[in-house]
Amino acid sequence: MTTMSAPFSGRLRRDDCRVADLRELLAHQPDVTPPHADHVEQQVPVYTAATLRETLGTESGATGIEAELAEVLATGAGIFVITGALEHEVVDRVSADLEEIIATEKAAGGEVGDHFAAAGANDRIWNALEKLAVTHPGDFVDYYANDLLALAARAWLGPGYQVTSQVNVVNPGGVGQTVHRDYHLGFTSPQAGERFPRHVHDLSPVLTLQGAVAHCDMPVETGPTLYLPHSQKYSHGYLAYWLEEFQEYFTQHHVQLPLAKGDAVFFNPALFHAAGSNTTTGVRRMANLLQISSAFGRAMEAVDRERVVTAIYPTLLARIAAGDDVGHAVAASAEGYAFPTNLDRDQPVDGMSPPTQADIVREALAEGASPQELADRLDRHAAARRSS
Template sequence: MSVAAVSGRVWLSEQDRDLEAFRALVDRVTAVFEALIAEQRVSGTGAGDHFAGPRANDRVWNALEKTALYAPEAFADYDANDVLALVSSAWLGPRYQVTSQVNVVNPGAAGQTAHRDHHLGFLGHAVAAAYPAQVHRLSPALTLQGAVAHCDMPVESGPTRYLPYSQLYEPGYLAWRLPEFQAYFEAQHVQLPLARGDAAFFSPALFHAAGTDRTADVRRTANLLQVSSAFGRAMESVDREAVADAVFPVLLRRAAQGAGEEWLENVIAASAEGYPFPANLDSDPPVDGLAPPAPADVLRRAVREAGAPQRLRAELRAGTERRES
């Protein structure tokens, strides 16, 4: 903090006043997060984490929408931040979309395993390996990763650990799960302590992980931001649930007639949504993996099990409803 001494008194500079005003705003939004977490505890919701053990953290999925509905003025002030706009537009260009999840790491909670993030980082190894090299290069350019500190985060509290320059390693979406890369991360990572109101932004391809909270009293609270490119979405809206319902009898008939696996997979790929996000992680959390099942997984299983069309229709409809906020 910069200060100027005038007549024996210490005065805050204009920049400092802006910082103090933002920290006051962060405190207002933190109070909203705490209220949402309290409601989740009462209702019994709010489980599941991508890269940490169950119940290690308190999570608020879709915090952006929930904050807007709970406290619209605080939401507007918070998300009007010009630094967020500057960094997001510099990385992604205009018409980006912000999403956020609150992560509170409780005292004593173990840290995450090193990983990469959205998009390819949330896919299984075999699925990620099926994408060509140019997609591995493109994926990080479609998302900006960030975190706003909602409390002071000394190193002992386990702020995010980073492996510098690892975002430049092109096979990283396949490498981060390997034991030798995990060991290298543990030996070579760096940590950046943060003060309340600080923010950190980085490529989702950077190997990173939340650290272990070794304090007795710091509930390390961060608002995690994933800002998405406008080009990460398809040009047209497609009712893929209706398409999957319509082609399912054809898939069943052709499978019974001996159609090959490749043929079936091609039709499924053209019909059903193959990507599990966006998701409502409250009602469809990643408890059994890194992501909930995609509609294409549901259709694929129904073909394999030769299920009834009515059952598939019900499962797809239930999945659509789970994804709604």
């Protein structure tokens, strides 16, 4: 996260963006390996799934590793990789599901578009989280029950986070993106960005976490994402990345890490980054792009979370009966924040906050309530939150 040198002191301006300032900042970053990282590759800490899970199993392990990952994202490189985060068998099943969704949407026709890349260069699934849950609830639960995806989300955002996902397939010959920062301020024009106070530029990155799960092996020639480590610390970055001189600097100084199927990468949304070009002739590079939002922010996509949890609830019951922990899947699907609501009808249960949709689902699961009973509870919960 950017450090505010002069908080609440007016606006940032494009005229004050200087490549020399960014170059000076990046030249004075420490070269350290975080305690739990396996190694550092091109300034990026790389963790192994086995090491992280071993640490999580120790007393106070979760707290310590979450603090370390948050420090990497805020004051370190701004990015880390987890190798082997998801099992290949689960990834392969979900990849097949996603290809099915892509084929269905292509058959239906309609316009296509993409952020920071030419329309049609990629195959994109918007709101992939909801579409996967509705069409393949079992695979959804197996995928999002993953403990390491939840670890990364908690480390940066704390509890109550909101998961959305957009699947991106860069086809052979697909040209990469231009350098950018991400949601929230990263999706505004530089003219709009100048209208926000400078402290909002510092706060925007802590509202979301960007992630990606590799759904195939991604050697460099397939165009895995390009990054500029430590660039999240540049105060004017939301205005600067639009400028040609900064785009040229990124082109000359970025790093690019190959990934293997099942690897996951997470990064501060203020990090300068861009998808690479796929120079192969036969590899469709598929990644599940995770945009995870703070409970205190709002997600980019409108997800019908009641529809999602209703779709996956029978699978959740079956997984619990088999002895599995489905808590992370509930967190990824149900609304975990209590507000906004109608406090005349939706009364707080602990003096502060009324129950969330996720609370309703967890309570139903604990009681073994039927799908119809859950649906009735969700209807009552939604009715109580309406303003009229």
